[in-house]
Amino acid sequence: MTSNTQWWQKGIIYQVYPRSYQDSNGDGIGDLPGITQRLDYIKSLNVEALWISPIYPSPMHDFGYDVADYVGIHPMFGTMADFDHLLGEAHARGLKVLLDLVPNHTSDEHAWFIESRRSRDNPKRDWYIWRDPAPDGGPPNNWLSFFGGPAWTFDEKTGQYYMHQFVKQQPELNYRNPAVMDALLGSMRFWLDKGVDGFRVDVLWLMLKDDQFRDNPPNPDWDGVVPIGSLLQTYTADVPGIHDIVRQMRQVLDSYEERMMVGEIYMEIEKLVTYYGEHLDECHLPFNFHLISSRWEAPIIRQLIETYEANLTGGRWPNWVLGNHDQHRVATRIGVHQARVANMMLLTLRGTPTCYYGDELGMEDVPIPLELLQDPAALNQPEIAHIVGRDPERTPMQWDDSPNAGFAAEGVQTWLPLAADYQTRNVAKQNADPTSMLNFYRVLTALRNAEPALHAGDYATVMTSHNDVLAYRRSAPDGNNFVIVLNFSDNDLTLDLSQVASTATIAVATDMERAGTVDLSQLALHGNEGLVLRL
Ligand code: NOJ
Numbered sequence: 001m002t003s004n005t006q007w008w009q010k011g012i013i014y015q016v017y018p019r020s021y022q023d024s025n026g027d028g029i030g031d032l033p034g035i036t037q038r039l040d041y042i043k044s045l046n047v048e049a050l051w052i053s054p055i056y057p058s059p060m061h062d063f064g065y066d067v068a069d070y071v072g073i074h075p076m077f078g079t080m081a082d083f084d085h086l087l088g089e090a091h092a093r094g095l096k097v098l099l100d101l102v103p104n105h106t107s108d109e110h111a112w113f114i115e116s117r118r119s120r121d122n123p124k125r126d127w128y129i130w131r132d133p134a135p136d137g138g139p140p141n142n143w144l145s146f147f148g149g150p151a152w153t154f155d156e157k158t159g160q161y162y163m164h165q166f167v168k169q170q171p172e173l174n175y176r177n178p179a180v181m182d183a184l185l186g187s188m189r190f191w192l193d194k195g196v197d198g199f200r201v202d203v204l205w206l207m208l209k210d211d212q213f214r215d216n217p218p219n220p221d222w223d224g225v226v227p228i229g230s231l232l233q234t235y236t237a238d239v240p241g242i243h244d245i246v247r248q249m250r251q252v253l254d255s256y257e258e259r260m261m262v263g264e265i266y267m268e269i270e271k272l273v274t275y276y277g278e279h280l281d282e283c284h285l286p287f288n289f290h291l292i293s294s295r296w297e298a299p300i301i302r303q304l305i306e307t308y309e310a311n312l313t314g315g316r317w318p319n320w321v322l323g324n325h326d327q328h329r330v331a332t333r334i335g336v337h338q339a340r341v342a343n344m345m346l347l348t349l350r351g352t353p354t355c356y357y358g359d360e361l362g363m364e365d366v367p368i369p370l371e372l373l374q375d376p377a378a379l380n381q382p383e384i385a386h387i388v389g390r391d392p393e394r395t396p397m398q399w400d401d402s403p404n405a406g407f408a409a410e411g412v413q414t415w416l417p418l419a420a421d422y423q424t425r426n427v428a429k430q431n432a433d434p435t436s437m438l439n440f441y442r443v444l445t446a447l448r449n450a451e452p453a454l455h456a457g458d459y460a461t462v463m464t465s466h467n468d469v470l471a472y473r474r475s476a477p478d479g480n481n482f483v484i485v486l487n488f489s490d491n492d493l494t495l496d497l498s499q500v501a502s503t504a505t506i507a508v509a510t511d512m513e514r515a516g517t518v519d520l521s522q523l524a525l526h527g528n529e530g531l532v533l534r535l
């Protein structure tokens with residue numbers, strides 16, 4: 001199993017949110033030359049690939065997820081030459097580059113939509129989803145936007161509504177029209193021809209909608225808080241026909257060497273895994289976000305891992321995610337004391353890990369005052385901004401303790417405020433401290449890369465008598481085995497793992513000063529402690 005492991009199976013994916021990584025031109029927004037300057041740092045994390053959130057021309061109503069040209073670069077981020085340079089420099093360091101592909105919708109400033117809204121008989125009219133008003137003049141059905149309000153906006157000039165599940169400046173493309181599919185595949189080829197290694201595909205499971213435009217049914221389990229949750233997404237998500245679209249995308253990737261796609265899909269595991277394709281002919285990886293959505297309790301996470309593993313039949317390769325630009329930071333969600341435990345788990349589970357920039361430092365959410373809010377999800381729903389707002393997890397990378405944290409030059413107004421703790425939590429400081437979160441992260445990633453048991457071996461749960469402990473074994477055919485023991489609680493405890501072996505050697509501990517051999521019949525674990533043990 002180890003000999004034919006592909007790069008996207010063995011390696012770690014690191015997500016760069018380009019607006020917040022490194023500003024090189026003094027506008028307070030990160031850019032491509034900035035990322036290029038930081039490639040040596042990214043390489044030092046022992047990751048395999050960087051995924052860069054959208055860098056295309058965009059009016060930035062949804063910070064780049066409203067694309068005005070699929071085959072261009074936003075001047076705010078640089079030029080196409082800057083991109084080519086970044087790609088060349090990344091490849092020279094052995095790093096792969098994944099772009100964010102946003103096929104479900106464009107910006108309303110995309111040339112296709114400008115055409116489409118010109119008249120009802122415009123050749124591009126049917127490239128988007130247009131419907132007549134309901135008899136009362138209101139929206140054609142009850143579909144909702146994720147960012148509040150209806151999923152429909154009325155166009156005065158042509159007297160119809162167009163559909164959008166995000167902001168109204170993000171009209172959705174009509175993938176029932178083959179010309180739209182051809183255009184998407186053409187955009188993919190443009191970047192693949194340049195040598196891009198693949199794509200993270202935005203809202204892949206939403207790309208097709210019901211052809212009868214039926215109302216979504218009410219959600220009986222709605223918590224009454226976030227409006228989109230009031231309806232089930234029966235007719236707007238995972239709609240029959242979607243797999244055919246994904247297969248066509250995969251065929252384009254397969255016509256090049258060693259390219260991949262990872263699809264953004266928020267669904268229960270049984271449905272999620274259908275996006276590998278019946279013949280492994282769809283997504284290489286459908287993103288598994290269940291570590292984000294599950295309660296942080298050892299028995300729940302154990303059950304999650306086992307359910308996932310049981311569904312990974314027929315060569316489906318696992319993957320795990322702890323954070324991204326849409327989710328509160330892991331250190332904030334589960335508590336800063338659990339951040340090392342969580343990363344130890346991410347980097348020792350079976351399957352490709354994805355790391356969100358800054359999580360390697362333990363960055364936390366930054367509270368954003370109302371007057372500084374940027375995110376449309378928060379601005380459109382201010383009463384629930386603290387729940388749905390995504391600015392807190394998008395703040396500038398903390399490089400050093402200089403003004404603006406080394407993210408931007410002194411005196412520059414950064415697009416989002418810096419974390420209050422940047423002078424103590426930053427790359428420079430953590431580089432210098434052998435026991436820092438950053439060096440802990442590097443030790444783990446180096447071990448994962450070096451050990452077939454960790455990047456390709458089997459997974460088996462190890463049962464313990466403590467409810468707060470998650471333990472599992474990773475084993476490789478070469479006989480090198482590891483047991484990972486994670487204490488999800490604050491409590492010190494002692495475990496009997498003598499059913500596994502009598503002794504083991506600490507390979508990595510969350511407390512980096514802990515080393516040596518341990519007696520597995522009475523293994524002492526501090527609160528919030530994790531150990532990777534070599535058997
Ligand atoms: C998912 C992206 O991750 C998110 O940031 C964006 O707002 C929506 N899709 C719409 O593109």
